[in-house]
Amino acid sequence: AKRAKSTGHAETYQDHAFVRLREQFGMETALRHAIEQRQLRLTFQPICDLRTRTVSSFEALARWTTPDGVEHAPADFIPVAEESGLIVPLGRWAIAEAARTLAMWDARLGGDCGVRVAVNLSAIQLQRDVIAPVVAAALRDNGLAGDRFTLELTESAIVGDPAGIADTIHALKALGTTLAMDDFGTGYSNLAYLQKLPIDILKIDRSFITGMLGDGDKVAIVRAILSLAQALGMRTTAEGIETLELGQTLAALGCTYGQGYAYARPLEADAALQLLLNAKA
């Protein structure tokens, strides 16, 4: 780079911006390759019914390990996928792979394995792809009823009411799927959508759950979300439960489901199947 007489500060900033751009471009190329070469896989984190203490569903979470063993976190590659448009093939792959895996579990258990699978849909993906037909095809191709799928949306998908999003949400609902609002409480959104859209579950963001037991303000926010959900006839999931004590408190407060390291980390598909087989035995 040309070292001009400009201030060191400006230079540092420009170098920084350039490095960021180059890194992102590198990751975009690598991610494109990873999708084509099937370097992505789904892991499955149990979501438990806090009252019955059984697994109710598994959230499908994408993982990317390169052939030389480098693990990229979704927090790094999902934004790159969104900015580059790769979220469309990645998202289609996740929907198909989740359906294929669920059908495989059913086959191994000799019938409906009794759990749902929850797939994340990003706001950009909802804007750029026609999601409902993609979900319908994945269900049909794998012989699954619509009620075996939960779709997790974020408030950013509906902020500003982008055209077509309500239609998409109603079309997904018409397939029989469950709709969950992910990271609830972080979206700075007008809550009017809760009246208009057929949302089944509010997923309380981890930031309110982590450290909740020592923080009266967090408890107040969680209680408010639980009472809002109850009044609207919605179920609730608390994400990021890292201690059993926290899970017990949330159960006592009336939260429907819990997810977090206290119960299980995201599992490889085989380990999730083993858990289902053990539960049946």
Ligand code: C2E
């Ligand atoms: P999310 O949908 O809110 O998923 C929950 C995240 O919390 C996951 O991170 C999960 O591993 C993590 N988690 C679960 N329990 C605990 C806990 O007890 N403590 C802590 N500290 N973390 C916990 P992960 O797998 O890194 O995914 C991050 C985000 O990336 C997801 O947040 C989701 O927004 C996005 N993502 C992952 N896979 C996909 C995908 O296939 N498609 C789309 N569109 N987004 C995805």
Ligand code: MG
């Ligand atoms: Mg999620």
Ligand code: MG
């Ligand atoms: Mg979440």
Ligand code: MG
């Ligand atoms: Mg989250």
